[in-house]
Amino acid sequence: MxxxxxxxxxVAIGAIPIVVIGAPIVLVAWIxxxxxxxxxxxxxxxxxxxxxxxxxxxxxxxxxxxxxxDALVTNRGRRRIRGVIxxxxxxxxxxxxxxxxxxxPSGETRTVSTPLTPxxxxxxxxxxxxxxxxxxxxxxxxxxxxxxxxxxxxxPAFASRKHLPSRLARLRELDGRTSVMIRGQGTxxxxxxxxVRGDDVRSIDWRATARRSGLVVRTWRPERDRRVVVxxxxxxxxxxRIDREPRIDTAFESxxxxxxxxxxxxxxxxxxxxxxxxxxxxxxxxxxxxxxTLVDTxxxxxxxxxxxxxxxxxxxxxxxTSQRALVVLATSIDAPGSSRGLLSVLPELARKHMVVxxxxxxxxxxxxxxxxxxxEAVYRAAAAERALLDITRVSAAIRQLGADVxxxxxxxxxxxxxxxxxxxxxxxxx
Amino acid sequence: MSLDLDPRTRPSGPSVVATPRLRTIGxxxxxxxxxxxxxxIVTALVIAIGGIPTTGPTLSAANADGNGAKALIExxxxxxxxxSTPTTLAAAERAVAAAPGTTTLAIIDEYGRLDRARLGALxxxxxxIVLVDPDDALLGALAPEVFEAxxxxxRLRADCGLRPVQRAGTVSANTTMYGYTVDGTVASEKCxxxxxxxxxxxxxxxxxxxxxxxxxxxxxxxxxxxxxxxxALGLGVFGAHPNLVWFRPAHAEGATPNxxxxxxxxxxxxxxxxxxxxxxxxxxxxxWRGRRFGPLVIERMPAVVRASETMEGRAxxxxxxxxxxxxxxxxxxxxxGRLAVLCGLPHTATVEDIIGSVCALTGRSRDEVRGIxxxxxxxxxxxxxxxxDALVALEREVDAAARPS
Numbered sequence: 093m094x095x096x097x098x099x100x101x102x103v104a105i106g107a108i109p110i111v112v113i114g115a116p117i118v119l120v121a122w123i124x125x126x127x128x129x130x131x132x133x134x135x136x137x138x139x140x141x142x143x144x145x146x147x148x149x150x151x152x153x154x155x156x157x158x159x160x161x162d163a164l165v166t167n168r169g170r171r172r173i174r175g176v177i178x179x180x181x182x183x184x185x186x187x188x189x190x191x192x193x194x195x196x197p198s199g200e201t202r203t204v205s206t207p208l209t210p211x212x213x214x215x216x217x218x219x220x221x222x223x224x225x226x227x228x229x230x231x232x233x234x235x236x237x238x239x240x241x242x243x244x245x246x247x248p249a250f251a252s253r254k255h256l257p258s259r260l261a262r263l264r265e266l267d268g269r270t271s272v273m274i275r276g277q278g279t280x281x282x283x284x285x286x287x288v289r290g291d292d293v294r295s296i297d298w299r300a301t302a303r304r305s306g307l308v309v310r311t312w313r314p315e316r317d318r319r320v321v322v323x324x325x326x327x328x329x330x331x332x333r334i335d336r337e338p339r340i341d342t343a344f345e346s347x348x349x350x351x352x353x354x355x356x357x358x359x360x361x362x363x364x365x366x367x368x369x370x371x372x373x374x375x376x377x378x379x380x381x382x383x384x385t386l387v388d389t390x391x392x393x394x395x396x397x398x399x400x401x402x403x404x405x406x407x408x409x410x411x412x413t414s415q416r417a418l419v420v421l422a423t424s425i426d427a428p429g430s431s432r433g434l435l436s437v438l439p440e441l442a443r444k445h446m447v448v449x450x451x452x453x454x455x456x457x458x459x460x461x462x463x464x465x466x467x468e469a470v471y472r473a474a475a476a477e478r479a480l481l482d483i484t485r486v487s488a489a490i491r492q493l494g495a496d497v498x499x500x501x502x503x504x505x506x507x508x509x510x511x512x513x514x515x516x517x518x519x520x521x522x
Numbered sequence: 523m524s525l526d527l528d529p530r531t532r533p534s535g536p537s538v539v540a541t542p543r544l545r546t547i548g549x550x551x552x553x554x555x556x557x558x559x560x561x562x563i564v565t566a567l568v569i570a571i572g573g574i575p576t577t578g579p580t581l582s583a584a585n586a587d588g589n590g591a592k593a594l595i596e597x598x599x600x601x602x603x604x605x606s607t608p609t610t611l612a613a614a615e616r617a618v619a620a621a622p623g624t625t626t627l628a629i630i631d632e633y634g635r636l637d638r639a640r641l642g643a644l645x646x647x648x649x650x651i652v653l654v655d656p657d658d659a660l661l662g663a664l665a666p667e668v669f670e671a672x673x674x675x676x677r678l679r680a681d682c683g684l685r686p687v688q689r690a691g692t693v694s695a696n697t698t699m700y701g702y703t704v705d706g707t708v709a710s711e712k713c714x715x716x717x718x719x720x721x722x723x724x725x726x727x728x729x730x731x732x733x734x735x736x737x738x739x740x741x742x743x744x745x746x747x748x749x750x751x752x753x754a755l756g757l758g759v760f761g762a763h764p765n766l767v768w769f770r771p772a773h774a775e776g777a778t779p780n781x782x783x784x785x786x787x788x789x790x791x792x793x794x795x796x797x798x799x800x801x802x803x804x805x806x807x808x809x810w811r812g813r814r815f816g817p818l819v820i821e822r823m824p825a826v827v828r829a830s831e832t833m834e835g836r837a838x839x840x841x842x843x844x845x846x847x848x849x850x851x852x853x854x855x856x857x858x859g860r861l862a863v864l865c866g867l868p869h870t871a872t873v874e875d876i877i878g879s880v881c882a883l884t885g886r887s888r889d890e891v892r893g894i895x896x897x898x899x900x901x902x903x904x905x906x907x908x909x910x911d912a913l914v915a916l917e918r919e920v921d922a923a924a925r926p927s
Contacts, residue, residue, distance in 0.1 A: 094813040100806045106799055114792045119799060144537045182821045191815070212824070220540055222816025237816045239538040332829035339829070394824060426832070456830050460837075461856065467903035468841060470910045474849035475837035477856035484859070 093134065094224055099231045102126055126231075133227025137234045138198070140223035142169030145240035150215075152388075155249040158209045161185075161242060163221060165204055167196040175225040175233055179206045185216035185244065194223075210246040213341070214392045217243040247387040248341065252349045252506035259353050259510045266518050284308050316358035318522040319417035320513075321409055321445075322347045326393060327367040327400030329424045334454045335502045342452045343422035344390045346506040348383070350420065353510050355382050357517065362412045365393050368401045375412060402433035406440045418522050419445040420509065424452065425486040425497070426479070435489055442494035446521055449490050450509050453483065455501040540817065581630045581654065581739060583607040583768045588745035594756045595768060601757070604765045609772035611636070615644050617767045622647035625765040629664075630654045630739070635774040638663035649763050650732050655700055655739035667705040668724055668735050674701035674716040678738070680751070682713040686758020687723060690751030693741050700737035714738065723759075734759060846900040850909055854895055857913045861895075864917075864924045880916070883923040891916070 106122035146164040153159040161181070167173050173196045181187040186209040196202045210216050221240045226233040284300050287307035300308040324330075324347060330340040351361040355378055363386060365372035372389040374382070400423065409419055419441055425431050434449070441447045460476035463469045487497045500508040516522055542550070578585030583595040584607065599605050604621075608614040618625050627648035629636070634657055641663050645651055653660060661668050677694040680687045693699075693714060701720035704710050714722035714737075722737035736759065741752040760766050840849045862871050865879035877895060881888050894916055900906040 094815075095806060095809050097810055100803060100810050103799070103806050104803045107796055110795045110799060111792050114790070114795075116795060119795045122799075123802060141539045141541075141543075176815075178815045180816055180819050182819050184821055219819070220816060224815065235541065235813075235815075237540040239540050331825055332827045332831075334829045338824075397825065424829075452829075454829050454833075457833055460830075460833065464907065464910045464914055467907055468837075470853070470903075470907055471841040471849050472834070472837040473910065474840055474852040475833045478836060478852045479833045481852070481855055481859075 094233045094235050096226065096230055096233065099126065099130060102231065129229060130232040133229045133232045134234060137225045137227040138167065138171035138173035139169040140173065140225040140234050140236040143223060143238055144168055145221050145238050147240060147242040150243040150245050152245045152247055153210065154247050155210065155213055158207055159244060160205045161208050161244060162203050162205045163240065163242065164201050165196060166201040167198055170198055172197050173225045175223060177204050178222045179204060179218050180220050180222060181206060181208060181218040182216050184210060184212040186210045208244060213246050213248055215243050216246055217241065245391055247391045248344045248348065250345065250348045252345045255349060255507040255510060256352055259514060260356055262514055263353065263357050283311050285311055315520060315522060318359045319413045319415050320354045320359050320361045321412050321417045322350065322363045322420045322422060323405055323408065324365045325367065325400045325423035326365050326371050326395050328395065328397045329426065329430065331395035331397065334452050337502050338395060339424055339452050340395045342502045342505055346422060346450055346509045348386060349506040349510050350513055351382060351386055353513060355379060364408060366408060367396050368398055400433065402437045405437055409441065417445050418516065419447045420450055421447065422450045425449065425483055427482045428486055431486045435493065438490060438493040438495050446516065447495035448498055448512060449495055450498045450505060452502055452505055453499045580632060581742060582770055586744065588743060590744050591742050593744045593747045594742050597757065598761050598766060601761060603761050605768055607768045609770060611640060611644065611771065614767060614769040618644060618647045621765045623649050624763050625767055626650045626652060626760055626763045627767045627769060628652045628654060628760060630770040631660055634659055635771040636660060645731055648731055652734045652736055652759055654736050656735060665726055665733050665735055667708040667726065668702050671701040671703045671720040673698045674720060674722055678714040678716060678722055681715055682711055684711050684713050684725060686755050687713045689758055690755035692750040693738050693752055693755050694750050695738060695740040695746045697740040699740055702735050702737055846906045850900055850906060853910055853913055857917055858895060860917060861920055864920050880920055884919050
């Protein structure tokens with residue numbers, strides 16, 4: 093049961109007869125009247141229990157987008173339900189309208205839709221629907237919560253998809269180029285075409301030329317059907333936020349862009365999210381299926397507050413592929429101490445695979461290092477310089493062990509990783 | 523009817539309601555309701571049979587508790603003393619006037635309820651006045667030569683010729699007893715001294731009614747009257763005359779307000795009713811705003827860690843320990859690395875190589891560059907800022923000089 097502001101007003105209006113008549117019996121009579129009306133209202137209100145709720149299956153929405161969550165509310169009681177419905181979405185589901193006025197005649201169904209703009213990744217849910225059904229006077233309401241589990245799946249934002257068209261264009265440029273720029277061990281024979289001025293004379297196919305009247309050159313296309321393995325660190329360092337975004341989210345962004353690009357380029361992409369055990373694994377998908385599986389797998393994963401177990405990573409990669417592959421390790425390289433585990437397994441990985449370590453750098457550190465306004469700022473600048481030096485040292489160590497390093501601010505890392513992939517592909521080093 | 527909780531198997535049937543019905547709430551609370559009712563009934567029965575047991579007023583003649591004085595009064599009565607126990611000033615005056623000249627008037631006024639101005643009429647007919655644990659206000663009215671002297675030890679020996687005290691020998695109490703001092707120029711008997719001119723029984727016999735100031739009121743309580751000589755003291759002091767008026771004022775009275783200003787007009791009758799209505803309105807408003815719209819929603823919050831926290835922490839460590847050289851060295855390492863790149867030197871270049879290149883590029887003296895990059899030691903924060911500025915200036919200069927124009 094709940095009462096409305098009207099009841100408060102009704103009771104307050106009782107002051108008028110009390111002042112006019114001035115007898116104590118008026119007060120008692122007025123309160124009795126109010127109670128009587130409330131009871132009447134409660135009796136005449138439609139039952140909020142005689143209601144059935146149906147929800148659509150969980151919809152999927154990208155982080156930052158808006159989705160409408162509908163619930164079909166059917167009044168199965170004999171009386172009309174007039175009142176307010178609250179769909180109890182979690183705060184992070186970002187419901188902008190929390191209460192909806194409804195008027196459902198007996199036996200009819202109405203849709204209660206709540207626009208949601210979730211601000212956290214993962215499964216956002218609503219456990220119940222609460223109905224407050226007012227009587228004809230609007231003084232008091234009957235209230236009940238109906239168990240109606242609903243959920244939406246909030247996928248990673250994939251904001252870096254805006255970089256995809258330009259990278260795909262670059263990929264197409266690689267395609268069909270003569271081998272002048274890109275001849276290497278990894279390029280593959282594609283087709284023959286007529287010679288045009290500017291083509292490398294070394295790519296002229298003399299045998300084909302002999303069969304035709306004009307000169308014919310061989311063209312090449314970038315190597316295909318290579319393996320890309322992405323290992324995302326979901327350990328404690330990935331929980332740290334840079335520019336209000338956890339490192340793991342940046343790693344997801346980079347992975348999504350790389351996967352979209354690589355799958356278009358005809359490579360096979362496998363992704364594992366790992367700290368001490370596998371939190372998510374996407375293996376053996378391609379094309380559109382790969383992307384949807386990827387975002388579905390990533391969506392509920394949160395960083396665990398435990399240390400990453402790097403010693404298990406070589407075996408993990410081996411379990412995915414026995415071929416040579418591009419192994420991308422999305423982690424953080426902060427300090428020599430905390431990167432020791434990573435450094436210890438790099439030689440083993442780099443012997444067989446092309447290893448790229450992708451790490452987010454903090455742009456605020458660079459800003460701090462450049463700020464020398466007062467003593468406090470200088471101390472901060474010194475600490476920032478120290479942090480940059482640590483990163484430089486770890487990067488140097490990684491390069492020395494035969495791996496490659498890609499760093500960037502949260503917004504810059506995904507395209508940087510994609511560019512590195514394209515460069516490796518162009519050089520035929522995959 | 524069976525209740526199937528799985529919504530998938532019953533998509534269109536009546537839904538599961540989380541809010542319990544009134545009946546269910548009632549069933550859940552039944553045990554506690556019954557318990558409360560039983561307790562209520564038992565309490566009501568106990569009160570109906572035995573009345574509410576309360577602690578009576580201190581040294582009340584009718585109080586049989588530990589703090590009352592019923593024991594003393596009853597023994598006095600058995601020994602033929604006529605005891606009356608008025609609680610109002612008028613009744614006390616009547617009781618004293620009933621037997622003028624043969625009455626002991628005992629005044630027990632622990633809360634200062636008596637009006638000093640009206641004591642004259644009361645004490646006029648008494649043969650003797652006993653003030654039990656009086657305060658300064660009462661002393662000022664009836665024994666202006668005696669003053670309060672605070673708390674004394676709770677065990678006192680007879681040390682004077684006064685008969686009741688001699689017969690008592692020793693007076694003791696569990697709780698505090700009070701001592702008094704007396705103006706030396708006045709004839710008085712001082713007993714139960716505790717040193718330093720402080721006495722717990724002072725009898726003034728001069729001009730008019732003999733007045734006894736008694737600080738051992740706590741020795742007269744029911745729970746201590748039987749200890750040592752307390753009973754003898756009480757019987758001796760209060761049983762000296764055939765009548766005893768045990769006056770313990772129950773209310774403040776006598777101080778009638780005589781200064782009356784303009785009387786405020788009486789409030790209209792509905793003001794009180796409006797106040798009651800306001801309480802009801804408030805209750806309704808609380809119910810209106812306070813009713814929760816369904817259960818609370820639980821949200822698992824992620825841990826929020828800023829990545830720059832390590833850097834900030836290190837900066838605060840430098841600042842707190844004023845480790846200027848360390849901080850400056852960190853800046854210098856960074857600068858040296860960047861200068862090496864600007865000068866086109868390999869990773870393996872030593873600082874001396876870099877200093878040499880920088881001198882060649884900028885035309886600064888070797889000592890100056892060496893000072894900026896290696897030797898200068900900052901003594902104050904000001905110097906630290908200056909040196910870091912010098913580093914930045916040097917970097918800019920080298921950058922400008924090395925840039926192809």
